Amino acid sequence: MKSRLAIALLLLAILLNACSNGPSAEQSSSNAAAKPNETVNLKFMYWGSNEEKKAVDGMIKSFNDSHPGIKVTGEQVPGDYNTKMNTLMASNELPDVAYLPDSLASLWGEEGKLLDFTPYLKDNASLQNRLPLSFYYSAPGKPVGNATAAEVMVIYYNKDLFKEANLELPPAEASKAWTWDQFLEAAKKLTKDKNGKNATDPGFDPQNVVQYGFSFSTDRSSWGPLLASNGADITDASGTKYTMDSPEAVQVFQSLQDLIFKYHVSPNLTQQQNLPNNNILLQTKKVAMVIDGTWSLLDMSQTKMNYGMGVLPKFKEPKTMYISGASIIFSTTKHPKEAMEFYQFHNNPEQVDLYKIGLWMPVETQYYTEQDKIDSWTKNDAHPPEFKTAAIDYTLNNTVVSPSASLKNYPAINAKLAPALDLIFTNKKPAKEVLSDLKQEIEPLLSGKYPDK
Amino acid sequence: MNSVLERTAVRVRPRHGAHRSVRLSIWKGLVYVILIAGSILMLFPFFWLLRSSLMDNGQIFVFPPEWIPRPFMWSNYPNALTSVPFLTFFTNTMMIELFTMSGTMLTSVMAAYSFARLKWNGRSLIFAALLSTMMLPYAVTLIPTFMLWKSLGALDSFVPLTVPSWFGGGAFNIFLLRQFFMTIPKDLDEAAYMDGARPPTVLLHIIVPLSKPALIVVGIFTFIGVWNEFLGPVIYLNSEKHFTLSLGLAAFQGLYNAQWGYLMAASATIVSPIIGLFFLAQRYFIEGITLTGIKG
């Protein structure tokens, strides 16, 4: 009875499939030359807005046109990428090539679910010459993927506000990075109350601030690079010992808390975690400086404001953080060679339009070191002149990897970390107390770091 | 509230007949005041959606918020609707609506009638099992269910999104209709049985005509549910040619950047037919009363 029903269902499924595959014009006849039985079909799954989709579609089309015998189908996943990927992994229904969030790439890399690049390295120059930091490893010396694009954290600011306040612009070279005190001083002068007084004036009214000096978000992208700059980290180098209670780490978080509650130069940021609007904050002069990723250049350049780009302030060393999703090949692929071919094509700056518009930065080293290569993606309106030092050199020389990619069990750790840090950012407790209380919460979850070479 | 009304009415001291009508008009006035005040609140999200749909990315997030777009970005609409294959998404959504609506309406009415009126062994047990399906968070059955459809070869098709509705149309609808069917006087069925009618006849000629409002509610909910469903399509549909409107909407939001103006314009476009449909459907609530004569 039941089996008969299953068969009936199956028939229905086939029927519906046939219906839904009816007269939809999607068969590109570009590789009609290849006989269908020789064609290798690959699936590529990715996330991104429609704007990104257009660029990716263009890249796929040019790949298919230039590679008769391989047909790549792109599948954009709108919405909940993590849920979809986990479902596909659990039921073994994986695509060949895909984007992955960094923590999943590290986790599944270690589990052997991602294709090992080792056999392909020596024949593929483009793989060898990638930024060392962009690699994901399943074991020491076994790369299994790269960051899709290189993205680091920088400062964006509204030039007009600096002119008004008669201040020097934030430095765009790591060697000239502001110390925290210099930065704080500038932020104070750029913070204004409704009477036009700035935060250094006597009689400044912190209850009615109309323009803040600096705005940051409460996640790893803000405090991560500052921790690194002060020689601190969530854990020790082995990833097994909690070190956020060190004086250096406490100093960073206390400084951030003070920005909001002691000096009143930053808005209370829990309020803005929902709004992807740094470019708007700058444009409308609500804020003078923000910390954001290089990907925001796209949004910044689309506003009609006079913006600039700088390096982050430093505690000891000038540091920024590398934050990016990964691109990988699943080890379940039936066509590793062709997948590898496409893999190198899919984020090649010559094929994808997302570099020139300011959303992505390449992962191949030559695009950071060879002038003509640099020009090929930065010589346009979207990239300001200081981009060379504030983003390109900065990425090459001053970068640490995000803990979400390097630390095992990071999602679980972050589930404990974020609520506790909320206590700091809402002024419930001083940083020192929160960070020492965190030790017992985080320590049991620590299980080392993923290999980074 | 009513005592206030009475006191006011007493102060007016009209003759008995007028007394009633004054009270009535005061009551009416009060109803209007409350309804209009509430309406303003309820219209808020919709106004906001419209104003955002006519702004550029920048103006949407300006603080404090602005109500009037400057300039009016009428271009958001054509741009949003042409940047994704909306017609395909619309056709797909309508296909799913068609299969789901018909399956739900047919099987949930039959099942609800059985649970409300017909006695058989194990009825309560099955009903309890049905209800309990609503209590287990879908997040954990998501993966096993996905594997089931995979083994049936139904991935990247409308089958997982539509076929289940032909198997009872969901516990929610069965439960809702059962509650309504149970309020219909039992004597009506019994009279029909005396005349030699059988259950299907009773269902078609007594229960269904008397439950029009409830059936319309089920229809509306099912339609809107399919229209806005998101997680199912994300999980089961891969190729763009199968995408639904709700997926098309989500695609305006990327990881790093979002086209908010387009998103809002597309949302407004997708919402408007639903509003029109609801506006038309709710009239039948009123027609439902015409049969109350039988209920007496």
Place this chain on the structure above:
Amino acid sequence: MKSGPTGLSRLERNWGILFALPPILGLCIFTVGPVIASFFISMTDWTIGSSWTFTGMDNYKTIFTEDPLFAKSLFATVYYSIGSIPLGLLLAFLVAFLLNQKVRGLSVFRTIYYLPAIVPSLANTMLWIWIFNPDFGLLNAVLKAAGLPTSQWIYGESTAIPSLILMSTWGIGNSVIIFLAGLQGVPSHLYEAVEVDGGGAWRKFIHITVPSMTPTIFFNLVLSLIGTFQIFNEAYIMTQGGPNNATLFYVFYLYRKAFTESKIGYASALAWILFLIIMVLTLVVFKTSSKWVYYEEGGKS
């Protein structure tokens, strides 16, 4: 209960089973398998992407003994439910009652009151995010203008859940419609009987409207119970469980376990505990329902 003619009970049984066949089959095909599977998964240490081993009741033990977030998320969920269920039912009932009066422009009013239930949740949430914004938001602007104290709303640990309860009153559209359909079904001869006895509007409302509506009230109560215990979207889109886990709702917590941390075994155990909690509560509501719900059939649900 009167039993009908002798053939009737057999007729009822046969047709009854036939009519209930679709959901019965649906249960067997689409539900039983995945449910059993999820129960089995809850007894493993499965992390998606790695191999699993059978661990029996270990997950459950861990949840009850070593997971502070379990209690925290359960508390947040219960708090939200207790706050929003009575408020939502009461408001929905009143609005439905008003929308059932004979006033002009009723179609327009009904449509307006249903709007928030139609507008996609993303647009709705975006709106509420700036309504709640403590610095520039609408609510505080209004309060300031009126000289009242302002609040941190969803960004304050103690005010986050009350804010979401306030927001939930926007989503009463569905309950309103169900109540409306119920109000349409109140037999008019009962009202006439009260009028003959000289009873006024209030007596009608208390003695006729409310009792006749009990099956619908019961339905909405059960549904709100099941629904609010599974509140997810608000945390997922608006608060991410913050500040300091104040809005870490249960389903959001287990969803994060399953799809951010990939720990599907543990998440399944969490889900089954919630399932049992909702089940018990629903049973209690069903058991007490015979005391206050009036059916034409004679009060057995």
